[in-house]
Amino acid sequence: MTVIATLTVERPAGAWLDRARAFQIVVDGEVKGAVRCGREISLALPPGTHTVRAQLDWTGSPDLPVHLGPGATVRLRVEPRGARHAVGRNYLRLTRVA
Helix, strand or coil: CCCCEEEEEECCCCCCCCCCCCEEEEECCEEEEEECCCCEEEEEECCEEEEEEEEECCEECCCEEEEECCCCEEEEEEEECCCCCCCHHHCEEEEECC
16 A cells, blocks of 8 residues: 655635736646646645745746655645746745645
């Protein structure tokens, strides 16, 4: 029996910035899926520490280390920072949901 953990990334519906675009979810350097406004994505991953980031074209969020225990579920939220002039890898904010 293989033990897995779940990473769920939600994207709130309220933000108008980039509303029509999907944000890619990158885990350990590999695109695992995309999340649209008002939706969420759940990923089955092996337990351990993973590096997660959200990506949109040439920009995204800083890397976020996430530890997933065996059978655990960790929830993250991705949203635009709200600053039109945010540059580099900091245009999106990826945070852990309590």
